[in-house]
Amino acid sequence: MKKIAIINQKGGTGKTTTAVNLGGGLALEGYKTLLVDVDPQGNLATWFNPEYERSLYHFLVEDESPDSCIVEVRENLYLLPSDKTAAQAEKILTGQTSRETILMRKMSEVDDYDVIIVDCPPSLSLLNQNALIYARTAYLPVSMNYLALVGVRNLLENIRQINEIMDRDVKVSLVIPTFYDKRTNESKEIYETLKEHFDGKVTEPIRTNVRLSEASSYNQTIFEYAPNSHGAEDYSTLVERVIENG
Amino acid sequence: MKKIAIINQKGGTGKTTTAVNLGGGLALEGYKTLLVDVDPQGNLATWFNPEYERSLYHFLVEDESPDSCIVEVRENLYLLPSDKTAAQAEKILTGQTSRETILMRKMSEVDDYDVIIVDCPPSLSLLNQNALIYARTAYLPVSMNYLALVGVRNLLENIRQINEIMDRDVKVSLVIPTFYDKRTNESKEIYETLKEHFDGKVTEPIRTNVRLSEASSYNQTIFEYAPNSHGAEDYSTLVERVIENG
Ligand SMILES: Nc1ncnc2c1ncn2[C@@H]1O[C@H](COP(=O)(O)OP(=O)(O)OP(=O)(O)O)[C@@H](O)[C@H]1O
Numbered sequence: 001m002k003k004i005a006i007i008n009q010k011g012g013t014g015k016t017t018t019a020v021n022l023g024g025g026l027a028l029e030g031y032k033t034l035l036v037d038v039d040p041q042g043n044l045a046t047w048f049n050p051e052y053e054r055s056l057y058h059f060l061v062e063d064e065s066p067d068s069c070i071v072e073v074r075e076n077l078y079l080l081p082s083d084k085t086a087a088q089a090e091k092i093l094t095g096q097t098s099r100e101t102i103l104m105r106k107m108s109e110v111d112d113y114d115v116i117i118v119d120c121p122p123s124l125s126l127l128n129q130n131a132l133i134y135a136r137t138a139y140l141p142v143s144m145n146y147l148a149l150v151g152v153r154n155l156l157e158n159i160r161q162i163n164e165i166m167d168r169d170v171k172v173s174l175v176i177p178t179f180y181d182k183r184t185n186e187s188k189e190i191y192e193t194l195k196e197h198f199d200g201k202v203t204e205p206i207r208t209n210v211r212l213s214e215a216s217s218y219n220q221t222i223f224e225y226a227p228n229s230h231g232a233e234d235y236s237t238l239v240e241r242v243i244e245n246g
Numbered sequence: 247m248k249k250i251a252i253i254n255q256k257g258g259t260g261k262t263t264t265a266v267n268l269g270g271g272l273a274l275e276g277y278k279t280l281l282v283d284v285d286p287q288g289n290l291a292t293w294f295n296p297e298y299e300r301s302l303y304h305f306l307v308e309d310e311s312p313d314s315c316i317v318e319v320r321e322n323l324y325l326l327p328s329d330k331t332a333a334q335a336e337k338i339l340t341g342q343t344s345r346e347t348i349l350m351r352k353m354s355e356v357d358d359y360d361v362i363i364v365d366c367p368p369s370l371s372l373l374n375q376n377a378l379i380y381a382r383t384a385y386l387p388v389s390m391n392y393l394a395l396v397g398v399r400n401l402l403e404n405i406r407q408i409n410e411i412m413d414r415d416v417k418v419s420l421v422i423p424t425f426y427d428k429r430t431n432e433s434k435e436i437y438e439t440l441k442e443h444f445d446g447k448v449t450e451p452i453r454t455n456v457r458l459s460e461a462s463s464y465n466q467t468i469f470e471y472a473p474n475s476h477g478a479e480d481y482s483t484l485v486e487r488v489i490e491n492g
């Protein structure tokens with residue numbers, strides 16, 4: 001079972017858009033996929049707009065079973081949603097012992113999926129630490145600008161500390177260049193810088209494509225909303241790479 | 247003395263870029279301007295890259311004076327920087343009484359500026375609450391996509407709760423459309439939606455312009471880096487509006 005945390009504490013680098021479309025693409029390829037939202041902004045539930053009654057809060061704090069919190073959003077695609085109650089969950093968990101491993105412990109009984117993708121908020125929060133410690137594999141969507149690069153350095157330091165303190169082996173497995181615009185030097189330079197630092201882990205870029213954001217307002221994946229768009233093309237390429245990565 | 251919190255818990259909506267260029271533009275117009283960074287990512291210090299020894303942590307937790315924490319970055323432009331020690335500050339403050347008003351109390355002796363701009367992180371954190379309660383005036387940079395609109399609703403609810411609980415009169419004074427791309431319907435629709443909901447408070451949009459992000463890697467404001475760009479034009483228009491607003 002493959003577990004992935006989609007993480008970058010810089011805001012707006014395409015984490016949620018990647019969770020939706022990587023998850024959606026894997027589901028279309030027949031992989032039973034669970035999306036777990038650990039962001040109190042609850043953008044995954046906003047995106048798919050499912051009916052739900054229980055969320056991350058009930059799962060982590062009120063000890064509800066995974067089945068009562070997970071909803072099916074597509075064939076092969078499931079969601080454990082989040083909303084602002086997750087902020088309350090984080091406050092409560094902050095006071096507990098072993099607070100960085102609660103997600104790992106609660107998720108240990110969830111083993112009937114092929115892939116589990118955790119969508120993270122833009123911060124270095126307790127829930128993010130839980131996501132990294134649980135999944136141990138991190139994918140970093142990095143937007144093509146200088147401030148996003150700076151964020152990567154902070155995140156790597158955070159991961160290094162987790163590995164040291166928790167004796168966990170959290171790895172950055174893929175770096176996904178997002179908002180790539182081939183007309184700008186900036187995109188090319190940031191892309192090259194990433195390739196130098198993360199040799200072999202940098203995926204083909206996801207180009208800026210308005211269809212990707214439009215899809216969210218129609219509650220659709222890019223494959224449903226605009227299957228012939230650059231956005232669909234680029235996320236298909238990513239899906240293939242993730243499947244190959246094993 | 248005008249105090250402004252630049253806030254939106256959605257990530258990457260142009261908060262920091264707005265703080266830099268609104269602040270930089272006001273300074274050029276002769277207004278003595280202080281930028282206060284309450285984001286542990288410390289992007290304002292990254293942007294201007296000044297020498298500094300004391301930051302928000304020392305100011306809020308170790309009771310250092312404002313003068314020992316504020317650095318001059320340009321003529322008329324000053325910075326109280328932040329870095330990951332601010333995350334530590336937030337943890338410590340969480341345990342204290344009156345933790346939502348610490349910034350307001352510490353900043354009460356800072357009164358020799360014309361404008362103070364607080365740059366906020368993408369979250370609904372304690373430091374953000376402090377920023378809102380201190381400044382009482384919020385400017386919301388909103389990027390032209392559906393998920394950013396969803397974030398606005400959450401933020402307004404947060405502000406409503408602060409006003410109720412703290413009996414503070416926090417107001418959204420301006421809504422700044424960012425990443426505006428006139429070629430897309432999405433930009434036009436989101437812009438129209440904002441104008442319906444925030445009648446009279448929506449500024450002229452800031453268009454997507456790569457010069458704005460490039461400027462950060464040269465440690466410059468847009469007026470220094472690319473004075474003839476659309477980015478400079480749009481932020482000049484914003485500076486004028488803010489000066490008019492009084
Ligand atoms: N390649 C792209 N082209 C165009 N729009 C995109 C692209 N990727 C993401 N977007 C849009 O940009 C906005 C920000 O992306 P998204 O919300 O996925 O980032 P995020 O990293 O999850 O943000 P946050 O830090 O707030 O969680 C969204 O409206 C999204 O639909």
Ligand SMILES: Nc1ncnc2c1ncn2[C@@H]1O[C@H](COP(=O)(O)OP(=O)(O)OP(=O)(O)O)[C@@H](O)[C@H]1O
Pocket residue numbers: 009010011012122145146147148256257258259260261262263264285289366367368424425426452453454455456457458459460462
């Ligand atoms: N109008 C614009 N056109 C092009 N690039 C922009 C524009 N506004 C901001 N950017 C760039 O986009 C990135 C995100 O913007 P910025 O960091 O200002 O957003 P933010 O809301 O402060 O993000 P965070 O939520 O992480 O604090 C930065 O690299 C910035 O330089």
Ligand SMILES: [Mg+2]
Pocket residue numbers: 015016017039043120121
């Ligand atoms: Mg997100």
Ligand SMILES: [Mg+2]
Pocket residue numbers: 261262263285289366367
């Ligand atoms: Mg910022």
